[in-house]
Amino acid sequence: MSTVEETGLTAPGPAVEPPAPRQSPLDAAERKLGRLLVAPGQLLLVLLVAFPIVMEIYISLTAWTPTGGSNWYVAYRDWIWFDNFIEGLTSESFLSAVVRTVLITIVAVGIQFVIGFLLALLFVEKFPGRRIATILFLLPMMIIPAVSGFIWFLLLQTDGPINKMLSFVAPGDIRWQWLSDPSFAPVAVTIVDIWQWTPLMFLILLSGVMAVPEDQLNAANILGASYWQKLRHVILPIMTPIIIIALIIRAMEAFKIFDAAWLLTQGGPGEASSTISVHLYRQAFINSQWSYVAALAIVVMIGVSIAAAQAIKPIERRQAAEA
Amino acid sequence: MAKIELENVWKRFGRVEAVVDLTLDIPDGSFIALLGPSGCGKTTTMNMLSGLLQPTSGEIRFNGEVVNDLHPGKRNVGFVFQNYAIFTHMSAFDNIAFGLRVVRKQPAETVEREVERVAELLDISHLLEQRAADLSVNDMQKVAIGRSMITNPGIFLLDEPFSNLDAAFRAYMRAEMKKLQRELRQTMIYVTHDQVEAMAMADHIAIMDLGKLQQYGTPDEVYNSPANRFVAHFVGSTTMNFLPAELGATDGSLELRLPIPEARPIVLEDGSAKLLDEKGERGHTLGIRPEHLELLDPANERADARGTVLLVEPLGARNIVHLRAGEIDFRVVVPPTIRPRVGDALGIELERKYVHVFDDMTGKALR
Amino acid sequence: MSAKTLRTTARTVVIALILALFLFPVYWMITMAFKPQPQWAPTTGETYWFPESPTFGNFKRIFGGEPTDESGLGFLTSTPIDATDSIITSLIVAGLGTVLALLVGISTAYGISRFRAGGKLLPFAILQLRMFPPIAVIIPILFLWTYLQLNDTYWGLILIYGAVTFPFVVWLMRSFFDEIPREIAEAAIVDGCSNFGAFRKAILPLVKGGLATTALFVFILNWSDYLIALVLAGSRVITAPVFLSQIRSASTGVEFGSQAALALILILPPVILAIAIQKHLVRGLTFGAIKR
Helix, strand or coil: CCHHHHCCECCCCHHHCCCCCCCCCCCHHHHHHHHHHHHHHHHHHHHHHHHHHHHHHHHHCECCCHHHCCCHHHHHHHECCCHHHHHHHHCHHHHHHHHHHHHHHHHHHHHHHHHHHHHHHHHHCCCCCHHHHHHHHHHHHHCCHHHHHHHHHHHCCCCCHHHHHHHHHCCCCCCCCCCCCCCCHHHHHHHHHHHHHHHHHHHHHHHHHHCCCHHHHHHHHHCCCCHHHHHHHHHHHHHHHHHHHHHHHHHHHHHCCCHHHHHHHCCCCCCCCCCHHHHHHHHHHCCCCHHHHHHHHHHHHHHHHHHHHHHHHHHHHHHHHHC | CCCEEEEEEEEEECCEEEEEEEEEEECCCCEEEEECCCCCCHHHHHHHHHCCCCCCEEEEEECCEECCCCCHHHCCEEEECCCCCCCCCCEHHHHHHHHHHHHCCCCHHHHHHHHHHHHHHHCCHHHCCCEHHHCCHHHHHHHHHHHHHCCCCCEEEEECCCCCCCHHHHHHHHHHHHHHHHHHCCEEEEEECCHHHHHHHCCEEEEEECCEEEEEECHHHHHHCCCEHHHHHHCCCCCCEEEEEEEEEECCEEEEECCCCCCCCEEECCCCCHHHHHHCCCCEEEEECHHHEEEECCCCCCCCEEEEEEEEEECCCCEEEEEEECCEEEEEEECCCCCCCCCCEEEEEECHHHCEEEECCCCEECC | CHHHHHHHHHHHHHHHHHHHHHHHHHHHHHHHHHCCHHHHCCCCCCCCCCCCCCCCHHHHHHECCCCCCCCCCCCCCCCCCECHHHHHHHHHHHHHHHHHHHHHHHHHHHHHHHHCCCCCHHHHHHHHHHHCCHHHHHHHHHHHHHHCCCCCCHHHHHHHHHHHHHHHHHHHHHHHHCCCCHHHHHHHHHCCCCHHHHHHHHHHHHHHHHHHHHHHHHHHHHHHCCHHHHHHCCCCCCCHHHHHHHCCCCCCCCCHHHHHHHHHHHHHHHHHHHHHCHHHHHHHHCCCCECC
């Protein structure tokens, strides 16, 4: 009996799918019905994955823009091969947006993990009001991103409550320009992500901690293990797969960060808080560089796919070992 | 090495009383079985001894020292769980080594030497490198025993450790545990709901029901002199016969009349009549173990009652004969050579020495 | 015993502190919605931690009420705001988008779970979609929508919402369907049901709870969207989140009070729905990967 099964944990993605249970063979009619059932879904996928990718590859190899007056399907008239890719991969503002996004992701997800895990450990033991505290703590996650962008826009005003509160605890009258100072703006974007998504990290990790068999903790207790020894040698190893899943899910989402960043700073001042999504949005809708954006989008998709495949490997290995 | 005393120990969970006023002395080096049906409070008692639970009131003392609030890890007890509770993510070796390596931070050579010693004792040396989750349940339990043994605890607590194992291995492990306990001279407390297991292994048996201690004595005592009807019923591989009886006295002897037509009254001539004075008019039950009944020819004048055979269960080493006499069913254990046919009429004799009498109101044994 | 009390106290303090930190922004928005104008836009730089003389003025204002000048300063003269249309628009596109996603998604999920259709590639492609920054996918969609004249229409948004959230339905419903022994459907067929009949009478009742969870979850996702509605609509068809971000007072530049009032209204449905499906929230948010 593996602990992974006990937590009901199957990592997302077919690469780590549990082996299909042996089933009775399907007859031809059933197979046909099955194909029929998934057909609409496949059609939507063609619309959403296949078409955009094919079209994006096509456009990315041209210099087409919507303001040029010609339709996108005749973009071949402005064929330029890989110039867009070369431009993108050498563009300082794109590369710095990538680096910034990676940094924001690492810092935000890291802090989310620490707070989320600490809280999950505190919430394992029953205490009066635990249920209500859990629901309250999940509130930020339920607030729609457009609103959370707005809330933090309010909070981070120069004479807003955050600076006022900081003035209480720190000496002097703090008047940090959260949204217009280039060194503060990326921090503001990170804070919003931490605030909004720590609850999710907490929720996932809590379900993981709860699934640690109590017997094993009792056994460690009787053997005289301290809290840290239990954490290090029992809880953490058992939770590793769920921790990896939580980190992957959060990192993937943080990497896409747009709504809050856009509403808070529009990537500014200048490009000081521009993330990949914000950068693409600005290039497309402010600078109208469509083919360039298409090239960047392809680069990002390839990068994300590789990263996700790498990240999922530890779980794969673990499940292979258990099979 | 430790002697254990429980004094007026109570454990309440909200309004549920799991353990009620339990007082128990467990001498150093003895092997005690805590016996009872599920929900009788035996596991709660174990958890209080291990420190996983604190008693609501009362005192638990190890070697005279109160340990009520002592952390489980500081009590020097070993605990073997019913479902093993081995660390599934570790190897068998790492499981056994846990107490020494992780907790006591012993040097690697010591750890290795001790793990190998314990593994040899349990005959699992060849399994040490395997992942614990991949072991068979039998081996898992051996690893769990090894893990709790390695710190040389003075007290060994086993909570139904073999109930998930197959019958053959269970018998083998019982013998092994008993041998181990003789060698190590630890105080061992063994929880079980299986009275055969308790009788076979323990020096003393504490029988619990509904959170209360029913009887505490040697296997012989609880078998031959059950303190009450519960103990009499619970102990014994073929359940005791219970017969409604009317008490009377003749010439200083106690007379038990069974509601069976033409049955002889059972007269006990050993001064039991004085019971009658104390107990007055209450209802009583006569109890007698199936092996203390004798089957006779129906014409034999020693027969206390006569009945017909309903069923014969041949068990190999012995047969169990079910008889009906009047409205009353008897179970009689007889040697395999005696094998009456269904419908046969037979006489029954009760061995006077082994007749028990229970007060219907309190369940207490009067004799 | 005192060590235990100390630990309990420490834990309570830590939890209370973190909770206060994470809830303050919500508190701020809620109080903001009830503050009269001089308190949400103080000219003195003063901070009002509690709303003094709370008012519904902000709520009246976002539903077309006259901009009241409760400050007596007489500078609030901007045009009226009415969020009613945008809220109705949001309800329609999020609701119908959810219906579309459910129809396509349940069919696909059942096909994968029961008939193993689509092989290994389909679930993977569905997941892949989730990993891409939406902006990277949305641009080619914009071309297509412009070409099909779906841009800035209800149907355009409904279609895209259905398409974007249907992967969730597939993964979630699949995880629910997988928990049902296939013998149940087979038994119903033996009893004379058609395949569809077996699905409707034997399977659907068993996944009712899961279906409700999925529907609410997908509705929350659609309701929350900002980017798609911003890119693919926004001039004629305006959803509530886009409307929220567009509220600007002509005279003062800020409309914090009325924005907060609208924001409060916008977060109510997701919060209520999320609490309703709390038990299954983890499964939804982890794409069915974690089932408890």
